[in-house]
Amino acid sequence: MTEPFETPRPSAPQEPLWEPTGEQDWRIATGATGLLATFNEAGLLTSSDLHVATRIGALGGEEDERVLLAVALAVRAVRRGSVCLDLAAVRETAPDLPWPDVWPLEGSPLVEAGVVRWELGLLYLDRYHRLETQVHDDLALRLAQAPPTIDEARLDAALAKVRAGHFSREQEAAVAAAVRRRTTILTGGPGTGKTTTVARLLALLADEAGGGLAIALAAPTGKAATRLQEAVATELADVATTWPEAPDLVGRLEGLTLHRLLGWRPDNATRFRHDRANRLKYDVVVVDESSMVELTMMGRLLEALRPDCRLVLVGDPRQLTSVGAGAVLSDLVAGFEGRPDSPVSALTENFRSEEDIKALAAALRLGDADEVLRVLRAPSEQVSFVEADDEAAIEAALRPDSVAAGRAIWAAATQEDPARALAELDRYRLLCAHREGPYGVRRWNHLVERWLAEDPDIEIWGEWYVGRPLLVTSNDYALDVYNGETGVVVRQDGRSRAFVAGSERLKQFAPGRLDAVETMHAMTIHKSQGSQADRVTVLLPDEGSRLLTRELFYTAVTRARSHVRVVGTEAAVRAAVAGQAQRATGLRLRLAGL
Numbered sequence: 330m331t332e333p334f335e336t337p338r339p340s341a342p343q344e345p346l347w348e349p350t351g352e353q354d355w356r357i358a359t360g361a362t363g364l365l366a367t368f369n370e371a372g373l374l375t376s377s378d379l380h381v382a383t384r385i386g387a388l389g390g391e392e393d394e395r396v397l398l399a400v401a402l403a404v405r406a407v408r409r410g411s412v413c414l415d416l417a418a419v420r421e422t423a424p425d426l427p428w429p430d431v432w433p434l435e436g437s438p439l440v441e442a443g444v445v446r447w448e449l450g451l452l453y454l455d456r457y458h459r460l461e462t463q464v465h466d467d468l469a470l471r472l473a474q475a476p477p478t479i480d481e482a483r484l485d486a487a488l489a490k491v492r493a494g495h496f497s498r499e500q501e502a503a504v505a506a507a508v509r510r511r512t513t514i515l516t517g518g519p520g521t522g523k524t525t526t527v528a529r530l531l532a533l534l535a536d537e538a539g540g541g542l543a544i545a546l547a548a549p550t551g552k553a554a555t556r557l558q559e560a561v562a563t564e565l566a567d568v569a570t571t572w573p574e575a576p577d578l579v580g581r582l583e584g585l586t587l588h589r590l591l592g593w594r595p596d597n598a599t600r601f602r603h604d605r606a607n608r609l610k611y612d613v614v615v616v617d618e619s620s621m622v623e624l625t626m627m628g629r630l631l632e633a634l635r636p637d638c639r640l641v642l643v644g645d646p647r648q649l650t651s652v653g654a655g656a657v658l659s660d661l662v663a664g665f666e667g668r669p670d671s672p673v674s675a676l677t678e679n680f681r682s683e684e685d686i687k688a689l690a691a692a693l694r695l696g697d698a699d700e701v702l703r704v705l706r707a708p709s710e711q712v713s714f715v716e717a718d719d720e721a722a723i724e725a726a727l728r729p730d731s732v733a734a735g736r737a738i739w740a741a742a743t744q745e746d747p748a749r750a751l752a753e754l755d756r757y758r759l760l761c762a763h764r765e766g767p768y769g770v771r772r773w774n775h776l777v778e779r780w781l782a783e784d785p786d787i788e789i790w791g792e793w794y795v796g797r798p799l800l801v802t803s804n805d806y807a808l809d810v811y812n813g814e815t816g817v818v819v820r821q822d823g824r825s826r827a828f829v830a831g832s833e834r835l836k837q838f839a840p841g842r843l844d845a846v847e848t849m850h851a852m853t854i855h856k857s858q859g860s861q862a863d864r865v866t867v868l869l870p871d872e873g874s875r876l877l878t879r880e881l882f883y884t885a886v887t888r889a890r891s892h893v894r895v896v897g898t899e900a901a902v903r904a905a906v907a908g909q910a911q912r913a914t915g916l917r918l919r920l921a922g923l
C-alpha cells in the first residue's frame with residue numbers, strides 16, 4: 330500500500346475556476362498584466378496570490394513573469410492546504426490556459442536567495458520548506474536514536490497479564506513494537522482499538538519505568554483530548570481487572586489540546602512557550618486524531634519534545650486532512666511504507682461498528698464505487714441510501730429524524746436535565762459537506778429550527794432558545810471551552826444556561842458569554858472528525874461539488890456507530906469515490922528517501 334487509499338491516485342481533476350462576479354470582484358487584480366493577468370482573469374489565481382508574488386518578485390529582483398506565475402501558484406497552493414506546488418500537476422487542473430513551456434526556476438534570483446525553494450520538482454515558499462524539512466529531520470533524528478532499554482522479562486510478564494483481557498494479536502504486536510521505540514505511529518479506523526492499545530502501552534511503559542512517568546494525552550481539539558482521556562481511563566480500569574497490580578495511572582492522566590500542551594501564548598499565534606530551548610517535561614506524549622494535525626503544529630510539537638520522550642501519534646490516515654497546510658499523518662504512513670525502521674503499526678479489526686457499516690467503509694477504502702453502491706442499496710438495519718436529488722425529496726428525507734432529534738434535546742433541556750440533553754446530542758447527527766448553499770449546514774440548521782418551531786410546544790425565539798444544540802468553534806482558554814466541544818442551552822431555574830460537555834464536569838455559562846459557538850442541528854463533516862453518533866445522516870452535495878472526495882465520504886460514514894443513512898444521488902456517490910483530496914507535499918518523498 331503506498332497511499333492511505335488503496336487505488337492509484339487519479340490524475341488531478343479539472344477544477345471549476347472561480348467566475349468573477351463583476352469588474353469590482355476583489356479577486357480581480359487591477360493593474361496586472363501579461364501571464365499573471367491572464368491566470369487571474371481565468372479564475373485560477375486571485376488578486377492576493379498575485380499581490381504576494383509580485384511583492385516577492387520586487388524584493389528579490391525577479392522579473393520573469395513565468396517565475397512570478399509559479400510563485401503565485403505556490404501561494405495559491407498553500408492557501409488551498411498544500412505545502413508546496415507540484416508544477417507538473419497544476420497544469421492539468423486547467424489545461425486550456427497558456428502555460429509556459431519551461432519554468433526558468435534554476436538560476437532565478439528568488440531561488441538563489443532562498444526566498445522560494447525548488448526541490449524534488451516541487452516549488453516551496455521558504456517558510457513551508459523549512460517546516461517540512463524540520464519535521465523530516467526531527468523525525469529522522471528520533472528514529473536514528475538507540476532504542477530504549479527494556480527489561481524483557483518484566484515486559485513478558487506484564488504482556489501476559491494484559492493478554493488475559495481483551496487484546497487482539499494485532500494490538501499486542503503493536504504494543505510490543507511500540508515499547509521498543511521512541512516514536513510510534515498507530516493507525517486504524519474508528520473502533521479498531523487504538524485507544525485500547527494506547528492504554529495498554531501506557532500501563533506497560535509505566536511498569537517498565539517502575540515509578541512516576543509523566544504522560545500527556547493530547548489532541549488537536551479539546552473534545553478529542555477529553556475523549557482520549559476518558560477512553561484511556563476506561564481501558565486502564567479494564568486492564569486492572571486482569572492485572573490488579575498494574576501501575577495506577579488514572580489520576581495522573583490529563584487530556585489537553587496541543588495548543589495547551591505546547592504553551593499557548595497570547596502574543597503569538599504560531600509560537601509556543603515550549604520549543605527547542607524549553608522542552609516539554611513529559612516522558613510520553615500521545616497525540617490522538619493526528620490526521621487533523623497540520624504541518625506547522627507537527628513542527629512545533631517535534632521540536633518541543635525531549636529526544637528521549639516517547640511520541641505516540643494515533644489516527645486514521647484515511648480521514649480528511651487538517652484544515653491548515655499539510656497531510657502529515659498520511660504522508661508519514663506512505664513515506665515509511667517499506668522502510669525497515671518504519672514506526673507505523675496499523676490496526677485493522679473494527680470492534681465497534683456494525684458489519685454493514687464496516688463493509689461500506691471497506692468498499693470506500695478500496696475505492697470500489699460499485700461495491701459502495703451495492704452495500705448502500707442492500708437491505709440492511711445499519712446502512713440505508715435515500716436516492717433523492719430534488720429539494721422536496723431531500724427535505725422529506727431529512728425532516729423526520731432531524732425533528733425527532735431536536736425534539737428529544739429540547740425535551741431534556743426544558744426538563745432542566747443537561748446531562749440527558751447532551752447525551753441526546755450524540756444519538757443523532759446530520760452531516761453536510763458544505764457550510765453554505767443548498768447542501769450547507771447553515772440552511773439545514775435554519776430549516777430544522779423552522780420545523781421545530783411548527784410544534785406549538787416548542788418555542789424557538791432568539792439566539793439562546795432552550796434546546797439549542799451548540800458547537801464550540803474555537804479554543805477559549807479563559808472560559809475553559811475548546812474547539813469541537815458540544816453543548817446545549819438548558820433551562821435552569823427558569824433561565825437559559827448554556828452547558829458544554831467537559832472532561833470531568835459539565836461547564837455552565839450564562840448565554841452570551843460563549844461567543845464562538847454555532848447551532849448544531851446540522852454539522853459539517855470536517856467538524857465531525859473525532860466524534861461519533863449512534864445514527865448519522867450524510868447529506869451528499871451534487872456531484873459537481875469540489876469538496877466531494879473519498880476522504881470526506883469515508884470520514885462521514887465512519888462517524889456512525891449503529892446506523893448511517895446516505896442521502897444523495899448515485900452520481901454523487903460515484904463522484905465522491907472517484908475524488909481524492911489533492912495536497913502537494915514533499916514529506917512523503919523525503920521520508921521515502923527520494
Ligand SMILES: Nc1ncnc2c1ncn2[C@@H]1O[C@H](COP(=O)(O)OP(=O)(O)OP(=O)(O)O)[C@@H](O)[C@H]1O
Nearest residue numbers: 495496497518519520521522523524525526680681
Ligand atoms: N481486542 C478487543 N476485543 C474486544 N473488544 C475490543 C478490543 N479492542 C478494543 N475493543 C473495544 O472496541 C471498542 C473500540 O475500541 P477503542 O475505543 O480502543 O477504538 P479506537 O480505535 O480508539 O476508536 P475511535 O478512534 O473510534 O475512538 C471499545 O469499546 C473497546 O473496549
